[in-house]
Amino acid sequence: MLRELTEDEQQFRLEVAGWMQANVPPHLRHTTFRPLPQDCMPWFRQLYQRGWIAPHWPRAFGGMAATPVQEVIMMEEMARAGAPDIPGQGLNHIGPILIKCGTPAQQARHLPAILSGEAVWCQGYSEPGSGSDLASLRTRAVIDDDDLVISGHKIWTTWGHHADWMFALVRTSDGAARQHGITFVLIDLKTPGISRRPIRTIAGDDEFCEVFLDSVRVPMHNVIGEIDRGWAVATALLSEERLRIGSPALALKALERLRRMVRALPPDPRNDEALAQAEMDAETLTASFLALAEAEHKGGTADSSYLKILATETVQSILDLLQQVAGEAAPLRAAAPSEHGLLDYSEMFLQSRRLSIYGGTNEVQRNLIAAKVLGLPPMAGAPARRRE
Numbered sequence: 001m002l003r004e005l006t007e008d009e010q011q012f013r014l015e016v017a018g019w020m021q022a023n024v025p026p027h028l029r030h031t032t033f034r035p036l037p038q039d040c041m042p043w044f045r046q047l048y049q050r051g052w053i054a055p056h057w058p059r060a061f062g063g064m065a066a067t068p069v070q071e072v073i074m075m076e077e078m079a080r081a082g083a084p085d086i087p088g089q090g091l092n093h094i095g096p097i098l099i100k101c102g103t104p105a106q107q108a109r110h111l112p113a114i115l116s117g118e119a120v121w122c123q124g125y126s127e128p129g130s131g132s133d134l135a136s137l138r139t140r141a142v143i144d145d146d147d148l149v150i151s152g153h154k155i156w157t158t159w160g161h162h163a164d165w166m167f168a169l170v171r172t173s174d175g176a177a178r179q180h181g182i183t184f185v186l187i188d189l190k191t192p193g194i195s196r197r198p199i200r201t202i203a204g205d206d207e208f209c210e211v212f213l214d215s216v217r218v219p220m221h222n223v224i225g226e227i228d229r230g231w232a233v234a235t236a237l238l239s240e241e242r243l244r245i246g247s248p249a250l251a252l253k254a255l256e257r258l259r260r261m262v263r264a265l266p267p268d269p270r271n272d273e274a275l276a277q278a279e280m281d282a283e284t285l286t287a288s289f290l291a292l293a294e295a296e297h298k299g300g301t302a303d304s305s306y307l308k309i310l311a312t313e314t315v316q317s318i319l320d321l322l323q324q325v326a327g328e329a330a331p332l333r334a335a336a337p338s339e340h341g342l343l344d345y346s347e348m349f350l351q352s353r354r355l356s357i358y359g360g361t362n363e364v365q366r367n368l369i370a371a372k373v374l375g376l377p378p379m380a381g382a383p384a385r386r387r388e
């Protein structure tokens, strides 16, 4: 981070760096893939016990109320120490939305379990044929006494096959506007009628799955907000999701990989140049994230579409540089041990292809910027609203 740190911030960096060095499990350091729950959740709980699992949550709900600078310090030190990825749908998506829109009973029921890792969450928005055009979703819920009875098919559900709960969008009525009639609901994945099928990605991980719902009964008190009026909750969550995807965490991780690769190869000025470019790109992203996160911290609204595009394209360009530096070894699939730690030639590169798709594709984010920031009219023939 190019910003000058206060004494307290420098002290915080030392504390985080020391703790990460001592506590990140050696066998999980610098691994590309998110570890499976049996490896990942003990690390999640270590962070929870240290009080660092939710830097961005308010203290009243068990978070750290960290400043954006403290958040970036944590990301930098976690990248340096090679801390493994943890599931983020609870901490970054549904948690902040429950804090904003949940009832006190919903908050008391779910927030402590999200923080402790007792409940892992997934996001049930996308369906076959309803990704960018989210309002076309067809999973249907019928009201029966005090229950919703839900049937449908969700897809690309990250960690859905490992999750305990899913927050989902379901259609409860058909209005003139397609955004009307959608309800936001929390589903306990142990409920009868649910089956899940993992999907393997190009990178070789089983990160997401399909979720099939067949007459699944969900109590009405699991609805967030009002019946038929879930779209506002859904889009508030998407904006929060984009801000989190827009953090420099992944770019810093990619940069760390490039640094290691350059150190492991014979000296070459072209590699130094590639590393310098990547360092500058990561700094640009960090500065943009800080500016937007600080604006939001002060009660403003961040343009999360811009940040989502910048962050995901920065990661992809750093990993393009990594491939360039790796030279003829670039196609090697598996990471290889070296005296500089694991050398990842292509795993993270392949994994990063997905970044410009999830959380709303970058093309759709550009449409949002055109409409909301620049005030341009929609393109002739384009569907009226997509993931807004």
Ligand SMILES: Cc1cc2nc3c(=O)[nH]c(=O)nc-3n(C[C@H](O)[C@H](O)[C@H](O)COP(=O)(O)OP(=O)(O)OC[C@H]3O[C@@H](n4cnc5c(N)ncnc54)[C@H](O)[C@@H]3O)c2cc1C
Residues within 6 Å of the ligand: 122, 123, 124, 125, 126, 127, 129, 130, 131, 132, 133, 155, 156, 157, 158, 159, 207, 208, 354, 357, 358, 359, 360, 361, 362, 363, 364, 367, 382, 383, 386
């Ligand atoms: C790794 C990964 C994890 C995911 N995790 C989840 C999850 O946990 N939960 C969940 O609900 N979903 C998840 N998704 C789904 C993701 O949100 C969708 O893939 C995404 O919104 C795009 O939808 P789609 O795949 O149906 O593509 P489509 O909407 O069919 O888009 C196909 C192509 O057309 C372009 N396009 C579509 N509409 C427009 C337009 N109006 N203007 C210009 N271009 C357009 C898109 O940019 C894209 O290139 C995940 C996806 C990935 C890749």
